[in-house]
Amino acid sequence: MEPNCFFPPHDGVSLRALADHLGAELADEATADRIVRSVSPVYRAVDGDVCYILSRKNKDELETCHASAIICDPTLKSLIPPHIPVILSSSPHAAFAIAGALLHPDAMRPAQLTSEAQAISPSAFVDPTARLEPNVVVEPMAVIGANAEIGEGTRICAGAVIGADVKIGRDCTISAGASVLCALVGNxxxxxxxxxxxxxxxxxxxxxxxxxxxxxxxxxxxxxNVEIGANTTIDRGTMDDTVIGEGTKIDNQVQIGHNVRIGRHSAIVSQVGIAGSAKIGNGVQIGGQAGVTGHITIGDGVQLAAGSGIITDIPPGGRYGGVPARPIKDFLRELAEIMAKSGNRKKKDGVRQDD
Known part of the structure; x- marks a missing residue:
């Protein structure tokens, strides 16, 4: 792969420093001074890269791996070739995420589009009644409406629109072309x-x-600490509020209707549609293209498979799939039966054709 000009490698972090940062164990102290500068998938990792594996399914990819370190669970250590240093973590996926943030901090949020020295671009419009704390950046063609309030360290990117009376907290990024109206936004x-x-x-x-x-x-x-993906839409409430809970992550092209309430630390994947007044608990995971009807409640910790149709309340903690959504074991069993019947019909049709 050609060098990445968008996200160049880090100046370098030693494996000892990386393991300490991750709260992980360096398997061989003799490798403590090895340097990592970037992240990579296992199959094409080269010197200076760190990567991770989650299961024995990655075993074949290790044959072409020349990473400076691999993060893995202690139970997978025996799979790693002896020439590759190992960082042991009971949560290798999370550890890799932390490593990526350390090595490529500029990739953790949308980058500033211009190199203007002025914090507020001359080509932006900021209403005289708006209140901006120190170190707010407003890029070209952005518009900030009357009485808006924006906290320190926040960046309003090119062409974004912040409506009148909107309040945005500190250290936020409102990316290019986004619009935020009738909203109160945290830090x-x-x-x-x-x-x-x-x-x-x-x-x-x-x-x-x-x-x-x-x-x-x-x-x-x-x-x-909410993250909202590109071209996602979140409607304001009718008379109550639409609420997105702390730490929730929402993918691109999601539609969230009025009065919806989503709890803390949930994850909602692309093209999900959530109809008005639905209530979604904490730690809920919703797969892509699922549909949630209005005025229902999904309990804490529920996992919904991609493409599911949710039309009734779901109690906490379950895994569901299908249309209408039902417990995942029931859905998979029914799917297997349908596929088996389809296979049998194809075999019978094949016999008749041979005859």
């Missing part, structure tokens, strides 16, 4: 390119001459 929030926060919810009532628009006067509340 450490990342909103990626083109996201739309706080526009009207979809509310109409049938009338004698067609659909009548229902007023939407709620807000969007985004708590600390």
């Amino acid at each position: 450490g929030v990342i909103i990626h390119n083109g996201a739309r926060i706080g526009q009207d919810g979809f509310g109409y009532a049938p009338g004698p001459r067609g659909m009548l628009k229902i007023v939407q006067i709620g807000r969007v509340i985004i708590q600390d």
